[in-house]
Amino acid sequence: MLPWVVRRTRLPLLSLRCLDCRSESATTxxxxxxxxxxxxxxxxxxxxxCVSCDRTSKLTVHERATVRSFDPAELHGYHANDPERVAATLLDPLLARRNRFTLDWTGAWRLDGPPPRLDEAWPVQVDVVFDDPVPVRPDRLIAHGLGLSRNEALRRIKCDVALHRPTTAGFTFIVMMRT
Known part of the structure; x- marks a missing residue:
């Protein structure tokens, strides 16, 4: 069995319309x-x-919350601009829904693991694990990891997950020999 790990390389961009230039991309x-x-x-x-014009905007995290309702470590993270607190806040789906933005993960993740040697004994089982909740379509991830086209990858794998829907949960697939 080959282990593959999907890791976040940076925070994703936000798909959020700028009020000044109408661009659709923002960053933290x-x-x-x-x-x-x-x-x-x-x-x-x-x-x-904003990635285009550098305009700064605010996303509401907490509004009119009592000081006592905060965990002291959480409050310290906000004051210290802790990178882990920033990531946890940005990846919170409730924040995205409340502030009406989506995350653009293009170029924000990488796949670590040995590529399957396509000349080895068949079939080859690959176990995919996600270190961070990076939503990736399994068909694209598998094609990228195998170095094949998506059509060729779909012909050669057996998998129990929906391949055309983004997932953040680990899964296992089997690569079959070329027929």
Whole structure:
């Protein structure tokens, strides 16, 4: 069995319309939060920057939340602009829904693992594991990992997952000998 691991190489871009230039792409850059205190209430925003015009926008993370409702480590992460807190916040599907954006994972992940040697004994079983929740279509991932076209990869594999739907869950597939 061959192990393949899908890893995030950077944070994904956001598909979010810029108010100034109407571009559809934004980034978190180094990842910064803005925390605003109003008495005993806090507002927390994640700052994002337009890729085209550099305009900064805010994504609402918490609005009018009491200070006591925060875990101290979480609050410290917001104040310190902790990269792990930025990633966890950005990858939260509730944040994306509330702020009306989607994530663009193009070029933000890599596949680690030995390529199957296509001259070895058949069949070859490959186990795919995701280190981060990177949504990738299995057919594209398998074709990329095998160095084959998608059609050729689909002809040569046996798999129990839906190949044309993005997944973030691990799966196993078997590569059959070319017929």
């Amino acid at each position: 850059g180094e990842g910064r939060f803005r925390v605003n205190a109003n008495g005993k209430l806090l507002d927390v925003w994640l700052l994002v920057r």
